[in-house]
Amino acid sequence: MPYYIGDVIKDYKKLVIRTPEDFQKNGINVKIKTRVEDIDSQKGLLRLSDASSLSFDILVMATGADAVRLDIPGADLNGVFVLRNLTDALRLKSYLNEKACGQAVIIGGGYIGMEMCEAMRNLGIQTTVIDVLPRPAIRWDAEFAQLILEELGKNNVIFHPETKPLAIAKGKKSRLVLKTDKGDLDADVILMGVGTRRNATLAKAAGLEMGESGAIKVDFRQRTSHEGIYAVGDCCEVFHKVAGRWSYFPLGDVANKQGRVAGQNIGGHPVEFPGVVGAQSFKVFNLEVGDTGLTEEEALAYGFQPASAMIWGLPIGRPMAKGEKLGVKLIADKTKGRLLGGQCIGEKGAIQRIVGLSVALWSGLAIEEVGYLDLPYAPPFGGAWDAIHVAAQELMKKM
Amino acid sequence: MPYYIGDVIKDYKKLVIRTPEDFQKNGINVKIKTRVEDIDSQKGLLRLSDASSLSFDILVMATGADAVRLDIPGADLNGVFVLRNLTDALRLKSYLNEKACGQAVIIGGGYIGMEMCEAMRNLGIQTTVIDVLPRPAIRWDAEFAQLILEELGKNNVIFHPETKPLAIAKGKKSRLVLKTDKGDLDADVILMGVGTRRNATLAKAAGLEMGESGAIKVDFRQRTSHEGIYAVGDCCEVFHKVAGRWSYFPLGDVANKQGRVAGQNIGGHPVEFPGVVGAQSFKVFNLEVGDTGLTEEEALAYGFQPASAMIWGLPIGRPMAKGEKLGVKLIADKTKGRLLGGQCIGEKGAIQRIVGLSVALWSGLAIEEVGYLDLPYAPPFGGAWDAIHVAAQELMKKM
Numbered sequence: 078m079p080y081y082i083g084d085v086i087k088d089y090k091k092l093v094i095r096t097p098e099d100f101q102k103n104g105i106n107v108k109i110k111t112r113v114e115d116i117d118s119q120k121g122l123l124r125l126s127d128a129s130s131l132s133f134d135i136l137v138m139a140t141g142a143d144a145v146r147l148d149i150p151g152a153d154l155n156g157v158f159v160l161r162n163l164t165d166a167l168r169l170k171s172y173l174n175e176k177a178c179g180q181a182v183i184i185g186g187g188y189i190g191m192e193m194c195e196a197m198r199n200l201g202i203q204t205t206v207i208d209v210l211p212r213p214a215i216r217w218d219a220e221f222a223q224l225i226l227e228e229l230g231k232n233n234v235i236f237h238p239e240t241k242p243l244a245i246a247k248g249k250k251s252r253l254v255l256k257t258d259k260g261d262l263d264a265d266v267i268l269m270g271v272g273t274r275r276n277a278t279l280a281k282a283a284g285l286e287m288g289e290s291g292a293i294k295v296d297f298r299q300r301t302s303h304e305g306i307y308a309v310g311d312c313c314e315v316f317h318k319v320a321g322r323w324s325y326f327p328l329g330d331v332a333n334k335q336g337r338v339a340g341q342n343i344g345g346h347p348v349e350f351p352g353v354v355g356a357q358s359f360k361v362f363n364l365e366v367g368d369t370g371l372t373e374e375e376a377l378a379y380g381f382q383p384a385s386a387m388i389w390g391l392p393i394g395r396p397m398a399k400g401e402k403l404g405v406k407l408i409a410d411k412t413k414g415r416l417l418g419g420q421c422i423g424e425k426g427a428i429q430r431i432v433g434l435s436v437a438l439w440s441g442l443a444i445e446e447v448g449y450l451d452l453p454y455a456p457p458f459g460g461a462w463d464a465i466h467v468a469a470q471e472l473m474k475k476m
Numbered sequence: 477m478p479y480y481i482g483d484v485i486k487d488y489k490k491l492v493i494r495t496p497e498d499f500q501k502n503g504i505n506v507k508i509k510t511r512v513e514d515i516d517s518q519k520g521l522l523r524l525s526d527a528s529s530l531s532f533d534i535l536v537m538a539t540g541a542d543a544v545r546l547d548i549p550g551a552d553l554n555g556v557f558v559l560r561n562l563t564d565a566l567r568l569k570s571y572l573n574e575k576a577c578g579q580a581v582i583i584g585g586g587y588i589g590m591e592m593c594e595a596m597r598n599l600g601i602q603t604t605v606i607d608v609l610p611r612p613a614i615r616w617d618a619e620f621a622q623l624i625l626e627e628l629g630k631n632n633v634i635f636h637p638e639t640k641p642l643a644i645a646k647g648k649k650s651r652l653v654l655k656t657d658k659g660d661l662d663a664d665v666i667l668m669g670v671g672t673r674r675n676a677t678l679a680k681a682a683g684l685e686m687g688e689s690g691a692i693k694v695d696f697r698q699r700t701s702h703e704g705i706y707a708v709g710d711c712c713e714v715f716h717k718v719a720g721r722w723s724y725f726p727l728g729d730v731a732n733k734q735g736r737v738a739g740q741n742i743g744g745h746p747v748e749f750p751g752v753v754g755a756q757s758f759k760v761f762n763l764e765v766g767d768t769g770l771t772e773e774e775a776l777a778y779g780f781q782p783a784s785a786m787i788w789g790l791p792i793g794r795p796m797a798k799g800e801k802l803g804v805k806l807i808a809d810k811t812k813g814r815l816l817g818g819q820c821i822g823e824k825g826a827i828q829r830i831v832g833l834s835v836a837l838w839s840g841l842a843i844e845e846v847g848y849l850d851l852p853y854a855p856p857f858g859g860a861w862d863a864i865h866v867a868a869q870e871l872m873k874k875m
Contacts, residue, residue, distance in 0.1 A: 318850075330853035330860040338848075351848055358852035367852045431852045432832040439849060440839030449750055450838060451717075453757035453766045453830045454729035461729040 080131060081107045082123075116283035118303045135305050135343050138280050138293060139336070142273040142311035142327050147184065151245030156253050157267045160189055169268070178202050178265040182255050184242050186213030189270030191225070191361040194234045198362075203233070205262055207240040207255075214359075216368055218387060218406050221422045228364045237262075273327060277312050288314040290325035297349035299339035307343065309335035316352030319370045319417060319438050320379050326353050354438040355418070358431060363424050367431030370418025370438045373408055382411040386472035390464030392426030394456030401425055405468040407434075409444040411476055416444050419468075426458070430465050444469050444476065479530060480506045481522075515682035517702045534704050534742055537679050537692060538735070541672040541710035541726050546583065550644030555652050556666045559588055568667070577601050577664040581654050583641050585612030588669030590624070590760040593633045597761075602632070604661055606639040606654075613758075615767055617786065617805050620821045627763045636661075672726060676711050687713040689724035696748035698738035706742065708734035715751030718769045718816060718837050719778050725752050753837040754817070757830060762823050766830030769817030769837045772807055781810040785871035789863030791825030793855030800824055804867040806833075808843040810875055815843050818867075825857070829864050843868050843875065 081100060097107040112126035116136070123131040144159035146152050156176075158169045172178075181197045183190045186208035197204040206213065206229070212222040213229070213236060229236050241258040248254040251263035275292045277285075286302035288294040293313040295301055301308050310332035317324040331353055338350040358367040376383035387406040391398045403423035409416050419434035421427035437447055448469035454461055462470075480499060496506040511525035515535070522530045543560035545551050555575075557568045571577075580596045582589045585607035596603040605612065605628070611621040612628070612635060628635050640657040647653040650662035674691045676684075685701035687693040692712035694700055700707050709731035716723040730752055737749040757766040775782035786805040790797045802822035808815050818833035820826035836846055847868035853860055861869075 328853065330851070330862075333860045334848055351845060353850040356850045356852040358854040358857055360854060360856040365857070369850075369852060428852055428857045429828040429831050432828050433835050435850055435852060436832050436835035436839070436841075439845070440835070440841065442835075442839065446750060446838070449733055451752040451755045451768075451834055452729070453755040453768060453827055453834060454727065455757045455759060457759040458757055458764070458827045461732045463729075 079105045080133075081105055082109075082111055082113060082125075113279060116279060116306075118283045118285070118306060121305065133305070136307070137339055137343070138285075138301070138306065138308040138312055139310050139332075140276040140279060140312040141332075142275045145269070145272045145274055147242060147269055147271060149242055149244050151247075151253075152269075154245055154247065154253060156265065157245055157269065159269050160193065161273065169266075172266065173200060173202075176252070176265065180251055180264050181205070181266045181268065182207065182262050182264040183268045183270060184208075184255070185270035185272070186210065186215075186236065187270055187272070188214075188357075188359045189268075191359055191366075193268055193270065194229065195232070195360075195362050198232055198234060202266075205235040205237065205264075207237040207242065207257060207262070209239065209241050211238045214366060216357075216372060217366065217420055217422065218404075220387065221366070221404050221406070221420060224402075224404065224422050225361060225364060225366065228362050232362045273311065275312055275325065275327070280308065280312065288323050288325070290314055290323070292325045294323070295335075297351075298342045298347065299335055299350065300342070307339040309339045315350075318352045318354050318441075320355075320375070322379070326355065328357060351439075354435050356431060356435040358428055364422065365424065365427035366422050367428045368418070368420045369431050369435040370416070371408065372418060376408060376410070376417045381417055383408050383417055384411050384472060384475045385409075386468055386475060388464065388468045388471055390467050391460055392423055392429075392464070393458065394460050397456050403427060403430070403464050405430060405464045407444065407447070407465075407468045407472045409472055409476065414443040414445060414476060416442055416447055421464075426464075429458070430463075433465060444472055448473060478504045479532075480504055481508075481510055481512060481524075512678060515678060515705075517682050517684070517705060520704065532704070535706070536738055536742070537684075537700070537705065537707040537711055538709050538731075539675040539678060539711040540731075541674045544668070544671050544673055546641060546668055546670060548641055548643050550652075551668075553644055553646065553652060555664065556644055556668065558668050559592065560672065568665075571665065572599060572601075575651070575664065577651075579650055579663050580604070580665045580667065581606065581661050581663040582667045582669060583607075583654070584669035584671070585609070585635065586614075586669055586671070587756075587758045588667075590758055590765075592667055592669060593628065594631070594759075594761050597631055597633060601665075604634040604636065604663075606636040606641065606656060606661070608638065608640050610637045613765060615756075615771060616765065616819055616821065617803075619786065620765070620803050620805070620819060623801075623803065623821050624760060624763060624765065627761050631761045672710065674711055674724065674726070679707065679711065687722050687724070689713055689722070691724045691726075693722070694734075696750075697741045697746065698734055698749065699741070706738040708738045714749075716754060717751045717840075718753050719774070721778070725754065727756060750838075753834050755830060755834040757827055763821065764823065764826035765821050766827050767817075767819045768830050768834040769815070770807065771817060775807060775809070775816045780816060782807050782816055783810050783871060783874045784808075785867055785874060787863065787867045787870055789866050790859060791822055791828075791863070792857065793859050796855050802826060802829070802863050804829060804863045806843065806846070806864075806867045806871050808871055808875065813842040813844060813875060815841055815846055820863075825863075828857070829862075832864060843871055847872060 100107045114124045144161035180203045183206045194204045244256045252265045255262045280293045286294045293308040295313045299307045311327035314323045341348045356369040373383045385408045390403050392403040406420040408418040421430045499506045513523045543558035579602045582605045593603045643655045651664045654661045679692045685693045692707040694712045698706045710726035713722045740747045755768040772782045784807045791802040805819040807817040820829045
């Protein structure tokens with residue numbers, strides 16, 4: 078009889094609520110507010126926090142990852158948040174609803190930081206983002222980050238680069254003060270978006286093999302090193318098709334696919350999960366920002382000989398354009414000509430291109446082919462030579 | 477010394493004008509208002525309409541295609557237009573600027589019809605589209621065409637299906653009257669968008685081999701059957717990678733690519749044009765409409781065993797959605813599992829998916845892989861399971 082151990086969200090009225098009873102109707106037992114203390118993988122036994130135990134033939138580890146809460150004084154003060162799961166989001170939302178927040182400081186200029194500064198501005202809150210790094214969205218080319226900075230500026234978000242948070246204290250003018258190496262920042266709410274930590278403690282204690290990345294090692298069917306134990310989602314590794322190696326790539330869509338693959342295999346329908354190419358995106362105000370495959374630094378680290386080209390093109394046909402810009406950067410391997418990665422940024426059409434480039438990476442296409450790909454040309458959606466083609470032709474000259 | 481024979485547009489002030497003198501600066505001689513009467517491919521000689529002749533070592537045929545003007549009485553009356561090239565567009569534009577046009581009738585519900593009815597409505601002209609077929613954009617699934625009809629309706633465009641144009645006459649209430657088998661339609665301007673006819677007469681007379689489609693036969697380097705004679709664009713065939721055969725696919729982006737390939741080969745840089753997968757799209761008012769690969773009918777005709785699935789999904793993540801619809805239809809071969817085609821329609825995100833599916837077709841991916849493709853997931857751009865994945869999983873059940 079299948080068991081599900083974890084939280085079942087039932088404290089927010091707008092959500093479709095699944096109660097333990099709902100699961101039970103489908104023959105699934107749910108234990109909430111219960112921790113698994115340890116796993117005896119030999120005996121197939123879980124020891125639970127309510128002192129009971131549970132035997133298993135098949136076990137699926139879906140322990141995910143935790144948001145990192147910086148280890149600085151005051152990090153646990155009321156008004157300081159991380160954002161990882163639904164409960165985190167509901168907590169933050171309640172706080173923003175209940176307290177009048179005039180100013181927000183977001184620590185970290187990654188995905189969470191970029192997406193949340195838009196959310197904060199939509200609530201009319203003055204918003205400042207700080208990062209220890211020199212620019213937001215560090216994965217992207219510096220020239221593209223400039224566009225992100227402009228977009229933040231247009232929307233009255235202040236960005237402080239190379240700024241290290243030191244401590245949080247109660248404030249006078251505002252509820253809190255964030256002390257940094259560049260001075261103090263007033264804040265009524267502080268959000269830490271500084272990354273995640275894979276939650277593999279339980280698996281490690283049970284003796285499951287870990288990958289090089291420190292996440293649970295799995296095979297293409299999501300099986301761990303122990304027979305009958307599967308792992309899926311942000312606690313385990315995934316095969317990176319472009320890098321040709323197992324890596325850690327904790328994104329929601331990947332977790333979904335891994336769950337399905339594990340389920341199919343457990344259900345007796347063997348299926349393999351081909352892996353990822355590293356496709357990722359976010360939206361900040363009116364800007365689409367997408368990336369796929371490897372960056373030049375990653376490509377070098379994995380033993381490729383990367384060359385790259387960057388162009389500023391148009392997301393639509395020239396006669397229809399009214400000043401739109403679309404940045405496309407492509408990376409390919411000099412020795413074999415294979416496409417290794419791509420980045421796109423613009424108010425329109427950036428993700429459309431990243432979708433195409435992701436499938437090209439999936440298929441291992443050469444940059445030469447990317448330059449001639451048949452795309453659904455019509456002026457509202459691109460030029461007769463798409464920005465992808467132009468960038469690929471540009472890169473060909475460097476090969 | 478290279479020669480270019482054809483029209484050079486110089487009668488419209490907003491355009492960047494290239495005069496014969498501009499070409500000459502780059503060492504290219506241009507003859508305008510001159511016809512090639514015939515080609516002596518043995519001697520390498522063109523006989524021109526100005527009674528002179530021109531010898532060649534290399535000849536590029538780029539004779540394109542002509543818009544079909546229906547052979548009905550009154551088809552050449554003032555106010556009746558076809559739309560193929562820039563001159564056609566300028567002529568139509570002048571007419572619309574000079575005469576007060578209250579009503580337009582467009583014959584043909586294909587790309588030209590759909591795009592032009594939007595243009596006409598933007599000018600405030602009452603617009604009616606007629607077609608001999610039962611629905612507009614006949615290539616698309618009937619369920620998708622329903623969405624197009626709704627979009628036309630919302631924008632006050634009247635569509636008359638299964639209506640045959642019989643004759644055009646001068647009108648009384650309006651400038652013209654289109655007589656059809658379903659009655660008369662008043663019109664101040666009539667546009668025929670009823671397809672094109674490849675312009676291969678000259679090539680045929682010169683003894684160049686024609687393909688099965690009736691267009692000029694070429695190889696992957698755009699070489700015709702005669703040494704030194706190349707053909708590019710709408711007068712010649714192109715290799716269809718999905719069908720695995722040479723076919724006729726007269727679109728602007730394909731012509732651009734063929735021109736480049738011919739140029740590179742002529743310039744001594746051998747390169748092959750891999751072909752097309754059949755990617756195509758249009759926009760009608762707020763609707764994106766895209767198609768790629770083969771339809772079920774084509775797949776059957778080419779010896780495949782097609783299965784298909786259609787879903788209505790979302791272009792963005794469910795929590796952000798406000799009633800948007802995205803239709804995705806996928807077609808795959810039952811015996812080999814290979815993706816054969818796809819269609820998408822919706823106010824947002826349809827072309828994004830057609831781009832991905834086009835690259836999947838280019839690479840010969842199996843439908844199983846399409847179901848797990850790594851796409852740049854973020855809620856503003858799709859669900860964790862993208863509509864493409866959902867459609868592919870749906871189709872997998874039928875395989």
